[in-house]
Amino acid sequence: MADMGKEWMNMKDMGKEWMNMKDMNRDDQGFTIKQAEPKDAPLALEFIRKLGVYQKMLDKVVATEQDLRALLTSGAGEAIFGVLAGEEEEVVAFLYYYPIAPGILGKKGIYIDVFYVEEHYRSMGLGKKMMRYMAQLACMRDCERLEWVCLNWNESAIDFYKKLGGDAMDMMTTYRLAADKIQELADSEA
16 A cells, blocks of 8 residues: 555544544443553454454455454554443454545545444444544545545445445446466456
């Protein structure tokens, strides 16, 4: 991932602005959004695997704790946890994101790669609070796009995203080259 410059800072490096944003995301139900740190890689991977199970794609999750720790350390990716306070804090939601810079738009954006709320905590407004946080972050970073994908069969997520004002990009298909195909193409004759 190319360096997005000083404008794309890790939240803990933002000082006062980060503290104000953190305070805005505390609520009287005890829900808090916490920025992930590299030491949180095991918990991040646990949530990524939960999403993989939910999406019936666990076999596609190949990230390791080391991989996630490296991404979080380098700033190539960032993550947040949704935490409910009670007798003990309980992490009930996770979101992993990274910067994008679409050439067509000519502006910065944020791509949400992983978003998961524990099943028994859905429909309580926690997912909306996580997305609101991401919208605030996008505004703070002068981003003009929040982008993510959703599986076509996931009707509850589709409804949720539509209620947020998200637009489905039905006219596009995402293509991907996996590591072996990248190498194959790199080694091919032009």
